[in-house]
Amino acid sequence: MPYLVASDLPSESAGRRFRALLKQPGILRLPGAHNGMAALQAKAAGFDALYLSGAAMTASMGLPDLGIITVDEVAFFIRQIVRASGLPLLVDADTGYGEALNVMHAVRVFEEAGAGALHLEDQILPKKCGHLNDKHLADAHDMAAKVAAAAKARRDLVIIARTDAAASEGLDGAVARARLYMEAGADAIFPEALNTAEMFRAFAERMPGVPLLANMTEFGRTPFFTASEFEAMGYAMVIWPVSALRVANKAQAKLYAAIARDGGTHNAVDQMQTRAELYATIGLHDYEALDASIVETIVPEGMPQRKPAS
Numbered sequence: 001m002p003y004l005v006a007s008d009l010p011s012e013s014a015g016r017r018f019r020a021l022l023k024q025p026g027i028l029r030l031p032g033a034h035n036g037m038a039a040l041q042a043k044a045a046g047f048d049a050l051y052l053s054g055a056a057m058t059a060s061m062g063l064p065d066l067g068i069i070t071v072d073e074v075a076f077f078i079r080q081i082v083r084a085s086g087l088p089l090l091v092d093a094d095t096g097y098g099e100a101l102n103v104m105h106a107v108r109v110f111e112e113a114g115a116g117a118l119h120l121e122d123q124i125l126p127k128k129c130g131h132l133n134d135k136h137l138a139d140a141h142d143m144a145a146k147v148a149a150a151a152k153a154r155r156d157l158v159i160i161a162r163t164d165a166a167a168s169e170g171l172d173g174a175v176a177r178a179r180l181y182m183e184a185g186a187d188a189i190f191p192e193a194l195n196t197a198e199m200f201r202a203f204a205e206r207m208p209g210v211p212l213l214a215n216m217t218e219f220g221r222t223p224f225f226t227a228s229e230f231e232a233m234g235y236a237m238v239i240w241p242v243s244a245l246r247v248a249n250k251a252q253a254k255l256y257a258a259i260a261r262d263g264g265t266h267n268a269v270d271q272m273q274t275r276a277e278l279y280a281t282i283g284l285h286d287y288e289a290l291d292a293s294i295v296e297t298i299v300p301e302g303m304p305q306r307k308p309a310s
Contacts, residue, residue, distance in 0.1 A: 009086070010086065013111075013116075013155065013156040014082070014088045014089065014111075014114055014115060014116030014156075014157075015088075015111065015115075015116050015117065015154070015155065015156025015157045015158055016156050017088045017116060018049060018088040018090070018116030018117045018158050019156070019158060019187075021048055021049055021088060022158070022188075022211055022236060022237070026231065027227050027228070027230060027231035027235060027236060027237065027238055028048070028049060028236060028237045028238075029047060029048075029049075029227050029237075029238055030047075030049055030050060030051040030090055030237060030238065030239045030240075031045075031047055031050060031051065031239075031240050031243065031244065032050075032051050032052070032053045032056050032239065032240055032241040032242055032243055032244055032245065033050045033051070033052065033081055033085070033089075033244060034052070034053065034056040034057060034059075034060050034077070034242075034244065034245045035060065035077070035080060035081065036080040036081055036083065036084030036085075037084070037281070037282070038081075038244050038245075038248075039080075039081040039082075039084045039085035039087065040084050040085060040281050040282065041244075041281065042085070042087075042244070043085045043086075043087055044281065047087070048087065048088075049087050049088045049089065049090065049116070050081060050085065050087050050088075050089050050090070051089070051090045051091075051092075051239040051240075051241060052074075052077055052078065052081060052089055052090070052091045052092060053092050053239075053241035053242055053245075054067075054069070054074075054092035054093075054094050055092075055241060055242050056241060056242045056244075056245045057069060057073075057074065057077050057092075059242070059245060059249075060245060061073075067094045067095055070097065071097050071102075071105065071106045071109050071110075072109070074091065074093075074106075074110070075109050075110065075113040078091055078110060078113040078114055078115050079113045079114060082113065082114030082115070083114070088116030088117070089114065089115050089116050089117070090115075090116065090117040090118065090119065090158075090160070090237075090239070091110055091115045091117070091118045091119075092118070092119060092241070093106055093110065093118040093119060093120050094120075094121060095120065095121055095122075095123055095124065095138070095146075096120050096146050096150070099142075099145075099146070100145050100146055100148075100149035101149070103120065103146045103149045103150050103153070104149045104150065104152065104153035105153075106118075107149075107150050107153040107154050107157060107159075108153055110157070111154060111155060111156070111157045115157060116157065116158060117157060117158035117159070117160060117187075118150075118157060118158075118159065118160065119159075119160035119161070119162045119190050119213070120143075120146055120147060120150060120159070120160075120161055120162060121162040121163070121164060121190075121192070122137055122138045122140070122143040122161070122162065122163050122164060122165065122177060122181075123136060123137060123138065123164055124136050124137065124138045137164060137165060137168065137169070140176070140177045140180055141180070143161070143163075143177070143180075143181065144180050144181055144183070144184040145184070147159065147161050147181050147184040147185055147186050148184040148185050150185070151184070151185030151186070152185075158187045158188065159185065159186050159187050159188075160186065160187065160188040160189065160190050160213055161178070161181035161182070161184075161186035161188075161189055161190065162189075162190035162191075162192055162213075163177045163178055163181070163189070163190070163191055163192065164192045164193065165177050166191060166192070166193060166194055166199070166203075167193055167221075171199060171202055171203060171206075174191055174203065175203065175206045175207065178191065178203075178207055178210070179207070182207075182210060187211065188210065188211035188212065188213060188236070188237070189207060189210055189211075189212055189213070190212070190213040190215070191203050191212065192215060193215075193220065193221045193222065194214075194221075194222060195221040195222060195223070196223070197223075197225070197229075197233065200214065200225075200230070200233045200234075200235070201233045201234065204233055204234025204235065205234065211236040211237065212234060212235045212236055212237070213235065213236070213237040213238070213239065214230040214233075214235040214237070214238045214239070215238075215239055215241065216230070216238055216239065216240050217239075217240070217241050217242060217243075218242070218243060218246065251271065254268070254271070255268050255271070269303060275299055275300065276299045276301075279297070279299060284297060285297070
């Protein structure tokens with residue numbers, strides 16, 4: 001049943017539920033969900049928590065991932081995903097939208113919107129995707145101040161500090177920054193763009209007892225590893241940030257090409273979610289049942305056939 005009409009709404013905050021998932025055996029799998037529909041589909045597939053990627057948000061808005069969206073725009077995405085699924089959500093907070101006070105504001109807004117966790121990165125604006133070249137890092141102590149500000153502002157929100165230092169400062173620099181961020185109040189560390197299994201293992205070995213997040217994005221610097229492989233390397237969480245958006249975008253491009261080529265969608269119907277499947281996913285009949293004055297919708301079966309011209 002959809003979260004909005006569910007009778008068993010969670011009594012604990014999203015932050016506490018996210019922390020509880022981290023304490024369970026096994027790696028916490030966090031597929032990216034860029035809107036409410038994606039969140040519902042991920043939940044139906046059996047996932048217990050979700051990830052909201054800055055790159056997926058901006059791409060869905062037709063924008064590049066350069067840190068140009070605002071706190072309120074991100075909160076809109078958080079609310080729809082949480083309301084749709086009810087699952088604890090980890091949110092990409094980029095560089096925190098400014099300095100310490102801006103970070104505190106973002107933490108409060110995201111937690112009020114329903115986020116269970118967020119991660120902050122140690123780049124400076126204009127920031128880049130962590131798997132691109134020529135990233136510019138903030139001073140480590142300035143980043144630690146942001147982490148401390150986030151920890152001060154949150155109620156139950158889990159604070160994950162991301163470091164992009166491996167590319168420019170090597171593993172030693174990334175580990176040194178991660179330790180500083182943990183001292184500042186981070187709950188976990190996200191070492192971005194590690195590019196070998198040896199690097200993943202070495203980082204984990206040098207951060208004993210610290211929950212670590214791995215990023216399994218496609219077309220980046222990290223080779224393909226499975227969730228169980230990341231777990232064996234010492235990681236507590238793994239994200240697939242933009243995978244769902246990439247698949248959806250590819251499907252949309254094929255549809256538009258088909259319409260342009262064929263003059264209609266008749267050759268693409270077999271690739272579509274049916275009306276019945278859509279209504280089942282969003283729980284239309286559950287919403288209708290809330291109000292006896294709404295007549296239950298009768299879903300047409302199949303496609304009507306055209307009558308031959310007389």
